[in-house]
Amino acid sequence: MRSQCQHMMAAFKARLKTFEDLLGADKIDRGKLRKECYQGCPENNCRALCWKLLLNYLPLQRSEWEKEKAKQRAAYRNFIQELIIIPGQKAKSNLSANGTLADHPLNPNPDSQWQEDFKDNDMLMQIDKDCRRLCPDLFFFQRATEFPCEELVKAGSNVETLRKRVEHSVLKSETVARNRQGITVNRSNSRRKSEDYIALKEGEEAHWEVVERILFIYAKLNPGLNYVQGMNEILGPIYYTFATDHDDDCRTNAEADSFFCFTNLMAEIRDSFIKSLDESQCGIGYSMELLYRKLREQDVALWHRLEEVELKPQFFAFRWLTLMLSQEFPLPDVLRIWDSLFADANRFDFLIYICMAMLVLVRNEILTSDFPSIMKLVQNFPHNRIDIHTVLAKATELSFRQS
Amino acid sequence: MAKKTYDLLFKLLLIGDSGVGKTCLLFRFSDDAFNTTFISTIGIDFKIKTVELGGKKIKLQIWDTAGQERFHTITTSYYRGAMGIMLVYDITNAKTFENISKWLRNIDEHANEDVEKMILGNKCDMEDKRQVATARGDSIAKEHCIPFLETSAKANINVEKAFMDLAQAILNKTPGRVAEPGGVNVSSQETGSKKCC
Numbered sequence: 001m002r003s004q005c006q007h008m009m010a011a012f013k014a015r016l017k018t019f020e021d022l023l024g025a026d027k028i029d030r031g032k033l034r035k036e037c038y039q040g041c042p043e044n045n046c047r048a049l050c051w052k053l054l055l056n057y058l059p060l061q062r063s064e065w066e067k068e069k070a071k072q073r074a075a076y077r078n079f080i081q082e083l084i085i086i087p088g089q090k091a092k093s094n095l096s097a098n099g100t101l102a103d104h105p106l107n108p109n110p111d112s113q114w115q116e117d118f119k120d121n122d123m124l125m126q127i128d129k130d131c132r133r134l135c136p137d138l139f140f141f142q143r144a145t146e147f148p149c150e151e152l153v154k155a156g157s158n159v160e161t162l163r164k165r166v167e168h169s170v171l172k173s174e175t176v177a178r179n180r181q182g183i184t185v186n187r188s189n190s191r192r193k194s195e196d197y198i199a200l201k202e203g204e205e206a207h208w209e210v211v212e213r214i215l216f217i218y219a220k221l222n223p224g225l226n227y228v229q230g231m232n233e234i235l236g237p238i239y240y241t242f243a244t245d246h247d248d249d250c251r252t253n254a255e256a257d258s259f260f261c262f263t264n265l266m267a268e269i270r271d272s273f274i275k276s277l278d279e280s281q282c283g284i285g286y287s288m289e290l291l292y293r294k295l296r297e298q299d300v301a302l303w304h305r306l307e308e309v310e311l312k313p314q315f316f317a318f319r320w321l322t323l324m325l326s327q328e329f330p331l332p333d334v335l336r337i338w339d340s341l342f343a344d345a346n347r348f349d350f351l352i353y354i355c356m357a358m359l360v361l362v363r364n365e366i367l368t369s370d371f372p373s374i375m376k377l378v379q380n381f382p383h384n385r386i387d388i389h390t391v392l393a394k395a396t397e398l399s400f401r402q403s
Numbered sequence: 404m405a406k407k408t409y410d411l412l413f414k415l416l417l418i419g420d421s422g423v424g425k426t427c428l429l430f431r432f433s434d435d436a437f438n439t440t441f442i443s444t445i446g447i448d449f450k451i452k453t454v455e456l457g458g459k460k461i462k463l464q465i466w467d468t469a470g471q472e473r474f475h476t477i478t479t480s481y482y483r484g485a486m487g488i489m490l491v492y493d494i495t496n497a498k499t500f501e502n503i504s505k506w507l508r509n510i511d512e513h514a515n516e517d518v519e520k521m522i523l524g525n526k527c528d529m530e531d532k533r534q535v536a537t538a539r540g541d542s543i544a545k546e547h548c549i550p551f552l553e554t555s556a557k558a559n560i561n562v563e564k565a566f567m568d569l570a571q572a573i574l575n576k577t578p579g580r581v582a583e584p585g586g587v588n589v590s591s592q593e594t595g596s597k598k599c600c
């Protein structure tokens with residue numbers, strides 16, 4: 001027992017040393033980095049740094065890191081300035097200029113901010129709903145961040161924050177709806193119930209609000225894509241990793257850094273979020289087909305059973321693939337899976353193998369159960385029974401068998 | 404193969420804007436509990452519940468869909484097989500009510516012609532935040548000859564009734580559609596869902 005424990009400690013230390021050497025080099029060896037990360041980054045230690053490198057946020061040349069980080073973080077501050085603070089100041093002054101609204105909903109001027117604001121508010125409400133519901137089993141996202149956006153939350157700020165904006169648009173639509181019914185009610189005191197914002201003091205921001213801001217900025221900068229539900233589940237684990245790192249610089253800049261890593265990651269997976277690409281060679285429809293095709297090559301009986309009961313990949317693999325399994329496993333497992341995914345040189349081929357492994361590992365149940373039982377099984381993968389290491393080992397085995 | 408433990412199988416579908424409470428309603432019905440913190444539904448979710456109606460064991464296969472526009476190509480593919488569809492809006496959010504007609508059009512386009520429908524105005528426990536009067540829900544339902552209920556997944560109001568009513572409506576016209584062992588009683592179709600038009 002004792003010697004086994006010592007053995008594990010020694011192995012862990014050796015693993016840390018490997019990563020320290022790897023990440024301490026003047027120029028990071030990308031091949032080696034991939035190889036090591038594929039086996040899993042050491043917890044709470046250098047995962048954040050590894051992901052920044054694997055997602056091409058940081059260059060391989062160590063001496064360029066500081067300059068690069070400074071540049072990107074400044075750019076992000078600019079985005080906040082242009083997309084939230086300046087419009088927020090306008091909104092605030094527009095509100096207070098009582099009676100003499102410079103801009104208003106019926107403004108015929110095509111430059112009117114209102115049309116755009118309405119669209120933005122709809123999007124923001126959707127982001128808001130999803131971010132509140134992010135990783136509910138984890139208290140982390142409800143907690144206050146140590147590093148709120150000072151300009152937004154400081155006392156006497158003359159900016160309408162995203163939170164206020166959500167409150168206002170709820171209020172506005174309430175008033176509009178009531179007026180249409182011909183009911184006049186004084187609802188000026190109808191603030192959102194305090195239960196919606198758990199015990200945060202003035203000047204504080206919850207982590208989910210930071211995530212909300214990142215998603216809002218991303219959506220504003222990518223109008224063709226906009227916000228799609230599920231993006232929160234992609235950003236969540238990245239932000240969590242950066243905001244809980246042991247390194248101060250990493251935690252302090254978790255917001256900006258995760259914005260860029262998310263942006264880079266989305267550049268690779270965005271096609272699954274685009275409806276019009278569903279049936280194309282790069283869309284999610286194609287990935288789902290690929291999963292079944294590869295399964296057929298590996299395990300005809302299993303594939304045949306799924307076809308027989310007409311269990312289409314849309315019924316479960318849509319979520320598995322678009323969210324990179326982030327809803328199928330608890331967060332620590334998700335982080336471990338993503339180590340391997342980000343390390344994949346043919347990024348996200350390995351995701352298909354993990355999905356296949358998950359199916360193969362419950363093959364006996366699939367072969368002997370009826371449609372509803374199989375549906376339940378694949379919608380709630382039994383991660384308590386089949387641990388993540390078994391899944392990843394199986395996925396690796398499958399990927400070797402095919403190549 | 405496993406023995407059949409039910410007499411009939413009904414496939415139901417829940418649709419409506421994101422955040423109106425579809426997943427909560429289904430959870431209330433299947434597990435008799437409420438959970439404020441459901442993650443948003445991506446693609447589709449699925450639950451089974453067996454109920455008894457008119458002396459028959461009926462297995463309800465209920466599909467819960469994602470509300471956001473992006474998922475429509477994925478979700479409309481389930482319309483075809485559905486025998487009953489719940490259309491849900493949120494009484495505290497006027498927009499979700501306005502979209503009911505859009506969802507109705509979706510049904511016309513993608514579902515079987517004879518699919519049973521039901522409109523639910525959810526979150527009726529939040530009277531102080533109400534934006535959609537009960538009368539408005541009533542009138543759109545009448546206009547389309549669809550049964551209507553206000554529900555609350557949170558306070559457990561009308562949830563069971565909603566699902567049972569929908570199942571009953573399907574049951575009422577079942578003999579005419581499904582050949583049952585032991586003779587089909589076609590005339591019972593007449594006593595079936597006689598609606599306003």
Ligand SMILES: Nc1nc2c(ncn2[C@@H]2O[C@H](COP(=O)(O)OP(=O)(O)OP(=O)(O)O)[C@@H](O)[C@H]2O)c(=O)[nH]1
Nearest residue numbers: 421422423424425426427439444470526555556557
């Ligand atoms: N007060 C109240 N809140 C409710 C009720 N039903 C749902 N909610 C709340 O509404 C929010 C959204 O509920 P969901 O069931 O996740 O909504 P959905 O329609 O499934 O949304 P999508 O999956 O995004 O399409 C949750 O935060 C619930 O707490 C209700 O009857 N009363």
Ligand SMILES: [Mg+2]
Nearest residue numbers: 425426443444
């Ligand atoms: Mg849902």
